[in-house]
Amino acid sequence: MQENHRRYDLYEELETALNRVDFFRIFHTLALRFGFGHFGVLQLGNENDACMLSARLVLHDLPSGLAEEYDKRYRFGDSIVYKALHASNISSVWRADDPVLVSGQNLPAQLGFELLLCVPVSAATTGARYAVLFLGYGGDPGQAAHYELCYSAASAFDYFHRATLANKAGMGLTPRETEILKWISHGKTASEIALIVSVSEHTVNSHTATILKKLDVVNRTQMVAKAIREQIIQ
C-alpha cells in the first residue's frame, strides 16, 4: 500500500489485519464509533439477478438469522435501497420513516432499524461493486461524521477485499499452504492435516480455499494434479 494513501486512525488496524475476524473487529468498531449498532458488507452483483440479502452479505454482524428471516418475507431486489445502490455511487442515508420508502420496500424498517447508511464501494482490481451498510437507531450523522465514515468504510473495504475476497490466481503459495497441499496430495483429510501441522481444522479449510483460488482450480483433485504438473509438489 502506498504511503500516499491516507488511512488516518485506521492505519495500524488495516495494515495488520489478518483474517475475517480482524475485519469484523474493524467494521464493527467503526459502526459503534459513529453511533450505529451493526454493519454489513454487501455484494451488489447485477441489478436484475434474483437476489437474497443473506446470500449477498459477505461479512456482517447482524443478529444471527435476521437476514434469513428477511429473505423469507421480502424480496431484497424489490427494495428501494437495492435499486438506489445500483443507480448511484453516492453515499445515502435512509430512515425507516422516510416517505420515499413505501411499504413493502422499506429495508431499514423490514430489518427492524431506524437508520441505514449505505456507502457504495468497488473492488480496485475487478471493479465489482459492493456497499458497506451501517444500521442503527437515532438521528442522522452530521456532515463531517458522514464524510469520515464514508472514507473509513472505503479504506476498510479496500483492505478487506484484497485480503479475503480477491481472486488470487497466479499468486505464489506460502510455505504453510505448500505444506498443506503436500498432505492433501497424500490423501489426508482436513482433520488429519490439522493434527499433523498443529492448527485448527478451520485453518486447514481456509488455506485449502486459498490454494484453490491461487491455482485457479475448483476441487482438490484438480488442485493436486495442477500442483504436480507445475512442480509445486513432487
Added chain:
Amino acid sequence: MTRKAHILLIDDNPAENLILSGLIRKVDSIDIELHYCRTMDSAIAFLLSGEPVSMVLLDNLVHPRGDFRETVPALRHQGFIGPIGVISSSPGDPYFQSLEEYGADFRIDKSEIDATAIEFILREYLPD
C-alpha cells in the same frame, strides 16, 4: 432447534469467567455452555477428559506460562483441532502477526467482546 456450543475459557483471572458468562447469556441464537479453567494444566486435563469443546478462548498470558506462542502449541499438541481465539488487551502488538503460525485462529481485544462479537465468531468458526 437451537445449536449447542461448548466454549472453554482459559484465564487465570476468575473475574473474566464471570464477565464472559454474563455476555454469553445475551446470545440467544446458540445454546452456549461455558467451561472454565484457570491454568493451562487444568485446561489440558479438561481437553484430555473427553468433554466436548467446540472452541477455546485463551487469555494471552496465563501464568506461569508465556503468551500464546507457548500456550497455543501446548493445546494443539494434545490433539485439539477446534478453533482457538486469543484474548488480549493489546492484540495490535507486532508478535500477533504470527498468530496463525502458532496454531491460533483469531485474536480479539478484551474490550471488543460483546454478544455481537461472540455470535459472529461462533457463526464464522462453528457453522451449521
